[in-house]
Amino acid sequence: MTTSPTDTASASAFSSSDTAALERETEVQAEEQVTFEQIWNETHRKVSSGWIRQNSFKRICLQFPDDYLPHSNAISVSLKESLAPEDINVFIMADTTYGSCCVDEIAAAHVEADSVIHFGNACQSKASRLPVLYMYPWLFLDAPVMMEKLASALQTECREREVCVYLDIGYHHLRELLGGASSLYKQLNEALQPKELVLEVYPLAEDDADAAKQHPKAASERICIFVGSDNQRFANLSLTAPALQWYIFDGASGTLSSKNPLTAQYIRRRYFYIEKCKDAQTLGLIVATLTADGYLDVVARLQAMAKARGIKTQLISVGRINPAKLANFLEIDCFVLIGCPFNNMYNSKEYYKPIVSVFEAEMALNPAWHMKYPEAYVTDFKELLPEGRRFLAFDEQAVPEHDVSLVSGRMRGAANESLETAGDPASLAVATQAKMALMTTNTGLTFEDRTWQGLDPALGQTEPAELQPGLSGIPIKYSHQ
Numbered sequence: 255m256t257t258s259p260t261d262t263a264s265a266s267a268f269s270s271s272d273t274a275a276l277e278r279e280t281e282v283q284a285e286e287q288v289t290f291e292q293i294w295n296e297t298h299r300k301v302s303s304g305w306i307r308q309n310s311f312k313r314i315c316l317q318f319p320d321d322y323l324p325h326s327n328a329i330s331v332s333l334k335e336s337l338a339p340e341d342i343n344v345f346i347m348a349d350t351t352y353g354s355c356c357v358d359e360i361a362a363a364h365v366e367a368d369s370v371i372h373f374g375n376a377c378q379s380k381a382s383r384l385p386v387l388y389m390y391p392w393l394f395l396d397a398p399v400m401m402e403k404l405a406s407a408l409q410t411e412c413r414e415r416e417v418c419v420y421l422d423i424g425y426h427h428l429r430e431l432l433g434g435a436s437s438l439y440k441q442l443n444e445a446l447q448p449k450e451l452v453l454e455v456y457p458l459a460e461d462d463a464d465a466a467k468q469h470p471k472a473a474s475e476r477i478c479i480f481v482g483s484d485n486q487r488f489a490n491l492s493l494t495a496p497a498l499q500w501y502i503f504d505g506a507s508g509t510l511s512s513k514n515p516l517t518a519q520y521i522r523r524r525y526f527y528i529e530k531c532k533d534a535q536t537l538g539l540i541v542a543t544l545t546a547d548g549y550l551d552v553v554a555r556l557q558a559m560a561k562a563r564g565i566k567t568q569l570i571s572v573g574r575i576n577p578a579k580l581a582n583f584l585e586i587d588c589f590v591l592i593g594c595p596f597n598n599m600y601n602s603k604e605y606y607k608p609i610v611s612v613f614e615a616e617m618a619l620n621p622a623w624h625m626k627y628p629e630a631y632v633t634d635f636k637e638l639l640p641e642g643r644r645f646l647a648f649d650e651q652a653v654p655e656h657d658v659s660l661v662s663g664r665m666r667g668a669a670n671e672s673l674e675t676a677g678d679p680a681s682l683a684v685a686t687q688a689k690m691a692l693m694t695t696n697t698g699l700t701f702e703d704r705t706w707q708g709l710d711p712a713l714g715q716t717e718p719a720e721l722q723p724g725l726s727g728i729p730i731k732y733s734h735q
Contacts, residue, residue, distance in 0.1 A: 318348055352597060380548075533662060588607055
């Protein structure tokens with residue numbers, strides 16, 4: 255049997271080659287490239303080995319992000335040498351189930367680990383099964399240059415205002431190297447001369463973050479400075495902590511820049527996705543965490559709100575998501591990502607259907623959020639639960655019977671199902687489409703609309719085949735291929 259080039263090309267569109275997994279290279283951003291000395295030094299080794307001995311751990315998992323993997327074996331060997339001659343097993347974890355920022359307790363359970371040491375970017379979500387030690391890199395920062403640039407560019411603006419300075423994960427060690435937190439605080443206070451100065455590390459541990467949320471700061475006159483690069487952590491922090499102005503001091507390049515994430519373009523795009531979530535006939539609830547507390551409560555809450563609006567829901571768990579995985583769910587009109595705070599920052603441009611966060615789904619489905627503009631976005635779904643500070647009770651009776659889509663111009667909602675089945679669907683249109691205007695419609699692709707519905711089993715119409723012995727041996731050198 256010969257294979258034509260056309261057949262080979264068509265087959266490659268549905269499957270990858272047998273060497274693709276071995277030849278694939280990890281995509282690492284420039285700001286994430288680190289050296290061995292930056293992620294593992296004498297302090298890291300002493301803290302790790304001391305933590306293991308103090309708690310008498312015997313089976314330790316080392317979790318690394320993709321850009322740390324070239325140094326993982328050397329770190330594992332160094333840790334075992336520092337723990338010798340004790341009988342301790344060390345395992346290396348990579349290719350995490352959902353995101354490298356979350357502690358992968360599922361993978362650690364496969365080797366019956368009793369603890370995890372997590373390296374690199376971390377969301378600091380509270381692990382529910384295993385004790386965790388976080389190890390952050392040590393990045394170089396020219397402190398005199400930073401103080402000089404802050405003083406020359408921001409002293410006038412920061413004077414008589416509250417200023418918050420956040421240290422990214424690569425600069426947490428500066429509090430000790432620069433003479434302690436009090437010395438760093440004094441240097442920043444002299445450079446900026448603010449009315450009040452707050453110095454914090456980011457991300458905070460979940461317990462510290464919960465305590466900080468109990469005393470939120472007024473944002474009307476606050477200036478915030480992020481010491482790090484323009485990365486996912488800055489996006490998460492700047493969206494959730496409102497300020498008059500945000501600045502980024504990049505320690506690698508020594509540059510100071512201003513950036514505000516809540517721009518008009520960003521707000522318009524996210525509100526368009528919220529409207530698409532309202533228009534959806536079927537919602538896909540993507541569970542992107544199995545360790546964060548409260549994710550089952552969020553799933554139940556979203557299902558209840560969707561049911562009240564006549565929207566179907568499907569629960570999905572596909573690990574780390576990508577456009578190819580979600581393209582398999584054709585009947586789903588919009589996806590809701592239920593994950594850690596750092597795993598919620600998805601851009602839906604590459605996906606066939608929009609992806610919204612739990613907070614955006616809450617704004618779409620809960621009538622209590624109608625006509626309310628939030629001061630800041632909520633990336634931690636626990637804040638939307640009854641014990642959270644952003645919780646708004648859901649009243650099923652408040653769901654409007656007649657609602658109009660701002661995208662398609664048609665009526666929607668549970669009360670319109672009987673109208674759509676009894677009469678002409680075009681009668682639901684309440685907004686006239688202008689000539690030559692582009693207007694998207696949500697047809698709600700269902701199983702009945704598909705031209706191919708699967709193989710016909712023909713049950714009871716064919717006789718069962720007789721059992722015959724199959725081929726045996728090693729599957730190589732077939733003569734009929």
